[in-house]
Amino acid sequence: MKNFDCVIIGGGMVGATCALSLANLGLSVAIVEQHQPKGFDKAQPLDLRVSAISLASEHLLTQVAAWPQLLRWRLCPYKRLGVWEHSYSYTEFKAVDIKQSHLGHIIENRLIQLSLWQQIRKHQAITSFCPASLSDFSSSENEVNVTLVNNETSAQIKIKTKTLIAADGANSQVRKLANIGITGWDYQQSAMLIHVETQTKQQDITWQQFCETGPVALLPLPGKSDLGGYASLVWYHQKAEIKRLSALSNELLQVEILQNFPQRLGKIKVIDKGAFPLKRRHANTYQQGQVLLLGDAAHTINPMAGQGVNLGFKDVKALQTVISTAIANGECWSQPNVLARYESMRRKDNLLMMSTMDALYASFSHPSPAVKLLRNIGISVANKVPFLKNKALAYACGV
Numbered sequence: 373m374k375n376f377d378c379v380i381i382g383g384g385m386v387g388a389t390c391a392l393s394l395a396n397l398g399l400s401v402a403i404v405e406q407h408q409p410k411g412f413d414k415a416q417p418l419d420l421r422v423s424a425i426s427l428a429s430e431h432l433l434t435q436v437a438a439w440p441q442l443l444r445w446r447l448c449p450y451k452r453l454g455v456w457e458h459s460y461s462y463t464e465f466k467a468v469d470i471k472q473s474h475l476g477h478i479i480e481n482r483l484i485q486l487s488l489w490q491q492i493r494k495h496q497a498i499t500s501f502c503p504a505s506l507s508d509f510s511s512s513e514n515e516v517n518v519t520l521v522n523n524e525t526s527a528q529i530k531i532k533t534k535t536l537i538a539a540d541g542a543n544s545q546v547r548k549l550a551n552i553g554i555t556g557w558d559y560q561q562s563a564m565l566i567h568v569e570t571q572t573k574q575q576d577i578t579w580q581q582f583c584e585t586g587p588v589a590l591l592p593l594p595g596k597s598d599l600g601g602y603a604s605l606v607w608y609h610q611k612a613e614i615k616r617l618s619a620l621s622n623e624l625l626q627v628e629i630l631q632n633f634p635q636r637l638g639k640i641k642v643i644d645k646g647a648f649p650l651k652r653r654h655a656n657t658y659q660q661g662q663v664l665l666l667g668d669a670a671h672t673i674n675p676m677a678g679q680g681v682n683l684g685f686k687d688v689k690a691l692q693t694v695i696s697t698a699i700a701n702g703e704c705w706s707q708p709n710v711l712a713r714y715e716s717m718r719r720k721d722n723l724l725m726m727s728t729m730d731a732l733y734a735s736f737s738h739p740s741p742a743v744k745l746l747r748n749i750g751i752s753v754a755n756k757v758p759f760l761k762n763k764a765l766a767y768a769c770g771v
């Protein structure tokens with residue numbers, strides 16, 4: 373039976389980055405992913421699922437050599453971030469104010485994953501099982517026995533590891549098999565992602581307006597369209613309303629967007645759309661003996677501030693630091709008491725970000741005129757105190 377230092381279940385953005393980060397420390401790594409990532413062709417339309425990737429995440433993707441390929445494919449840097457509710461409270465965060473050339477990039481999730489997998493396939497210390505799925509696992513004192521299923525042949529594969537890492541997303545099977553509980557709830561709202569052609573050429577700003585029914589936002593996308601450029605619109609609303617909007621033709625949806633989004637959006641043409649439920653999940657622990665949870669398997673956050681995968685990348689960085697420090701100090705890195713340092717490094721930070729998003733969500737969905745006045749004053753005050761504003765921006769960018 374093959375034996376690995378680490379077995380990672382889930383080769384999405386977080387799991388794939390984790391595989392490369394740990395293999396770069398000299399560990400033998402196996403990664404298990406149920407779907408084969410699809411190849412890239414520049415004629416392919418932009419994928420609906422995109423993420424705002426922070427500066428800190430860009431550094432990590434550079435460290436694992438996935439960034440140069442993303443630059444060669446397609447991405448859209450943004451330098452400014454505008455937020456407001458009432459127009460008088462408009463606040464703009466700028467990269468120059470924190471001495472950076474940009475605040476982040478909007479990138480298709482599948483391209484991030486594909487670029488990581490190109491590196492995984494070249495890495496001598498990584499064995500990939502793809503397409504394959506986790507079937508079961510059992511832990512004993514110092515090792516975990518893992519059973520996989522090859523998704524093409526249905527053949528069983530048995531492997532062993534010192535550490536089993538769950539990066540298998542919000543519905544983590546590893547988390548369930550390990551009987552790790554969660555706290556969480558479903559928000560009353562859903563988010564609709566809509567790709568549009570915009571009259572404006574490729575933009576360098578991402579903006580979000582808070583409305584009583586939920587925020588509406590624009591993320592700039594790369595490339596030139598017949599109309600000018602592209603953008604991804606995010607529309608948060610009650611579940612029933614998102615269901616109604618999703619059933620409309622692109623032409624009718626376009627009319628509704630123009631009625632509900634701010635005028636600065638300008639002329640648009642809808643080209644693709646999809647709806648996503650909003651959930652909050654937080655695992656009661658990120659570690660159980662030799663089993664660790666990372667990324668959405670550990671925490672699923674309201675996507676309002678585009679932090680989900682960025683938190684997952686911070687988990688990867690923390691685990692890499694814990695293990696490399698232990699190796700440098702001559703400790704046995706796979707001992708549960710050493711691995712426990714990963715949770716100590718990450719839990720408070722993840723909880724703080726999740727709670728901040730929930731507080732913002734609750735405050736902006738409060739209908740009271742007094743609360744509305746207070747939150748607009750709050751945004752305006754933040755705008756007038758550059759120290760606070762830049763500190764918050766630097767934290768969100770991870771610098």
Ligand SMILES: Cc1cc2nc3c(=O)[nH]c(=O)nc-3n(C[C@H](O)[C@H](O)[C@H](O)COP(=O)(O)OP(=O)(O)OC[C@H]3O[C@@H](n4cnc5c(N)ncnc54)[C@H](O)[C@@H]3O)c2cc1C
Nearest residue numbers: 382384385386406423424506541667668678679680681682
């Ligand atoms: C509407 C919306 C917008 C968002 N926007 C942003 C944003 O702008 N910025 C941001 O940072 N985050 C954003 N997020 C959050 C972000 O998408 C997630 O945090 C991120 O995808 C989590 O990555 P992950 O690798 O942990 O999990 P996933 O992306 O869920 O990947 C899990 C992987 O595991 C595989 N897998 C699952 N089970 C098994 C199994 N049993 N065996 C083998 N493989 C398995 C899956 O196939 C998948 O590839 C957004 C989320 C939503 C819903």
